[in-house]
Amino acid sequence: MSERTLRGKVAIAGVGETIYYKHGQSPDAEFKLCLQAILAACKDAGIDPRDVDGFASYGGDRSEAVRLASALGCKELRFSNMFWGGGGGGVCGAVANAGAAVHAGMANCVIAFRSLAQGQFARYGRGNQPATVGGDDAFLAPYGLRSPAQRFAMKITRFMTDNGIRHEALRSIAMASYHHAQSNPNAVMQGRPLTVEKYEASRWIIEPFHRLFDCCQENDGAGAVLVVPADRAKDLPHKPVYLLGAAQGGHHRSNAPVHNAPDYASAHFKTVARNMWDMAKLGPKDCDVVQAYENFTGGVLLSLVEHGFVDPKTANEELVLENLLVGGTGRMPMNTSGGNLAECYMHGLEMVNEAVRQLRGTAINQVAGADVVAVLGGPMVTPVSSLVVGTEATL
């Protein structure tokens, strides 16, 4: 039996994104933003949007595949797909699902996307406020535990306490994103650099490890990538960006009720990372750049550890700003367009776009000669997902 893998089988041929806005600032409706990003990805790939025959998304995206296909006049819809789970846990999973459909012959040309106009809908962190709550929340909300940050905070507390990791490691993660955003004209935080002093003076969101700058913002916008068979990508305008490995899911009982996951102090990537590296036949040391989804900097720490980029025993020394910058000591250039924190909280889709630009050699903060980029999707939720992409040289 032939090897079952996506390695080198499909490629990202186009990327698109809208102008990124602060929360509630988009002049356009969420669905319109979504259409703009998809049209941009098609244009980038040199493909007629009517030839798109599939859509994959995540996080309960409201821009439904059938509505998109009708609005765009797609000749037919062959693949419509939603990755379960909240936030950006599914960002890489959506790209991988698009790739799997293309490789399996279920579709030819699939868009993976995320669209968000949070101003148009309910805000995160202070959702609607019902009088009673059921399910898991009955054992959480009456104690004032409601927001995503609060759902993850006790994992971070335990992991950092057990491993003696200091808050400066998290500060470096936040500062790297802000640093890279300063040269990115589409970054919502361009012109608003983050200094040590500003970070340290920022207000607590949650003690002991979540200050304001450790937490993602809320934004409006949309992003999209176009996934096609590898053979077809060779005939399109840009250098193909090949999917080398992808995985999704969670470890044993990662979503056990009321914070009872046996391996609790985790971002939930332990098995996912292993499966991704196995498919890619690569490891963290082979990556030139890493895009690590920040919902909260503590989650990035755990994500980096679980993917093998950082050893918890030496995290305090490894997670220093110089190591994370393009053009710094360059050991692990990270979140090179500003990431969720400072480019745009597009639930990680903007990181997939940035991975593609790095491999094309067209990034604003370009890592010279980048051949392999890992994208680590939203941590701490479950299921989670990750992917690794590479240039033709990596096949």
Added chain:
Amino acid sequence: MSTTVLPAGLPAPAVEPLTKPYWEGTRQGKLVIQKCNGCGKHQWGPEWICHHCHSFDLGWAEVAPRGRIWSWQRPHHPVHGALTGHTPYTIVLVELPGADNVRMVGNLICAPDAKVEIGAEVEAVFEPHDGADPPYTLVQWRIVG
């Protein structure tokens, strides 16, 4: 003076078929946890099946209202209108050695700047909300000794 850790106005727990014995227990000042009649293991939160042995025959057992802090957090940002002006407060994840080390979430009754130690011994404090309709009782925690 408020007799509850957090101010009134937060969502009340909905009493559902799966969780009713727990809430009946707390009204009587008892910590009652789901326990499998098939294999004898405790599990939390409540589920329709035992994740150890796949039995659907799940009972409930009173367990010692004692545990130790497995992790903690201290929110400052109010995530609900009722919390505005009432932060910070402390949330703990408590492991119950008397019930196969299942964990429960609650508030730690402590000063807003109290140092919290992972591993500290805690005991349950039953916090009635008698004015609610229907009334319910939450389980809070305080440091032993």
